[in-house]
Amino acid sequence: MTNIYLPHLARIITIQDDTYDTKTFGLELVDAEARNTFRFRPGQFLEIAVLGVGEAPFGLASNPNHPEAFFVTIRAVGSVTDALHKLSPGDIVGVRGPFGNGFPFDEIKGKNVLFVAGGIGLPPLRSLIEPMLDARSEFGDVQILYGARSPADLVYKNRLKEWETMQDVRFMMTVDVGDSGWSGNVGVVTTIFPKADIIVDNTVAFVCGPPIMIRFAIMELLRLGFAPANIISTLERYMKCGVGKCGHCAIGHKYVCLDGPVFSYREMMKLPERVV
Numbered sequence: 171m172t173n174i175y176l177p178h179l180a181r182i183i184t185i186q187d188d189t190y191d192t193k194t195f196g197l198e199l200v201d202a203e204a205r206n207t208f209r210f211r212p213g214q215f216l217e218i219a220v221l222g223v224g225e226a227p228f229g230l231a232s233n234p235n236h237p238e239a240f241f242v243t244i245r246a247v248g249s250v251t252d253a254l255h256k257l258s259p260g261d262i263v264g265v266r267g268p269f270g271n272g273f274p275f276d277e278i279k280g281k282n283v284l285f286v287a288g289g290i291g292l293p294p295l296r297s298l299i300e301p302m303l304d305a306r307s308e309f310g311d312v313q314i315l316y317g318a319r320s321p322a323d324l325v326y327k328n329r330l331k332e333w334e335t336m337q338d339v340r341f342m343m344t345v346d347v348g349d350s351g352w353s354g355n356v357g358v359v360t361t362i363f364p365k366a367d368i369i370v371d372n373t374v375a376f377v378c379g380p381p382i383m384i385r386f387a388i389m390e391l392l393r394l395g396f397a398p399a400n401i402i403s404t405l406e407r408y409m410k411c412g413v414g415k416c417g418h419c420a421i422g423h424k425y426v427c428l429d430g431p432v433f434s435y436r437e438m439m440k441l442p443e444r445v446v
């Protein structure tokens with residue numbers, strides 16, 4: 171029987187500086203068989219360990235259609251993330267997973283899709299946006315609304331430029347505070363809702379970002395007429411095992427690591443505590 175706590179070794183193949191505190195790590199599993207059989211769904215997460223320091227959960231940010239090398243985008247906020255930021259290409263980390271339920275994909279084919287991302291809420295959504303763009307004709311209108319604290323906080327700047335010019339994606343971004351080079355919208359992400367011509371009918375909205383942004387974005391979507399079942403978000407809870415054993419991430423009878431991290435707002439409303 172395989173030990174669920176035993177990590178695979180993964181090699182860092184690329185490191186991209188996204189912002190002053192956020193880096194994107196490209197990884198591949200060292201073991202050839204594990205690498206060839208590794209698969210994940212959009213919205214799933216990994217437990218990544220810096221050997222000798224500790225382990226923490228991170229959302230897979232890359233396209234699941236290319237699982238042989240995958241990437242995670244990590245903000246330095248504490249011991250594991252600080253240690254990760256000190257590593258270099260070629261260094262080895264431990265990887266367990268993928269874990270969690272993931273976003274619906276096949277279930278929403280034929281529907282319009284709205285993404286509302288704040289800060290480093292964009293990385294987990296990117297694991298859904300990219301395969302959706304691969305299968306673009308199978309979805310209706312695709313709209314991405316992205317907000318960050320400042321222009322310096324925007325992740326994936328090169329990819330954002332491509333989304334801006336794509337004919338079949340409606341992309342808008344905003345920053346809370348602009349700078350001298352910023353000519354776009356200034357204000358939190360919900361301030362672009364009135365300008366975004368949001369389609370409510372037959373649309374599923376995916377919302378990811380800091381808790382305060384998720385709360386206000388969901389309130390605004392409900393006001394526009396979205397049904398709670400058509401608003402999908404992710405919950406962050408302090409995790410240990412990642413596999414439903416330790417109870418650290420429990421909210422009532424649900425484990426965020428196992429039953430989530432993806433929940434519809436209708437499911438969130440049924441949880442015994444207020445989560446957004």
Ligand SMILES: Cc1cc2nc3c(=O)[nH]c(=O)nc-3n(C[C@H](O)[C@H](O)[C@H](O)COP(=O)(O)OP(=O)(O)OC[C@H]3O[C@@H](n4cnc5c(N)ncnc54)[C@H](O)[C@@H]3O)c2cc1C
Nearest residue numbers: 215226227228229243244245248249250251406407408431
């Ligand atoms: C499903 C999931 C996906 C995630 N995806 C990403 C991602 O893609 N990128 C990313 O950068 N981060 C992501 N995170 C967040 C990341 O896992 C945490 O920030 C993690 O704690 C970082 O570990 P650390 O050791 O660097 O920091 P820590 O030392 O854990 O400290 C980080 C922060 O958490 C607080 N904290 C520490 N212990 C506790 C506790 N017991 N209870 C509550 N708060 C505590 C600290 O005060 C500090 O503010 C994700 C979290 C989850 C649950």
Ligand code: FES
Nearest residue numbers: 410412416417427
């Ligand atoms: S992290 Fe252990 S039960 Fe979820």
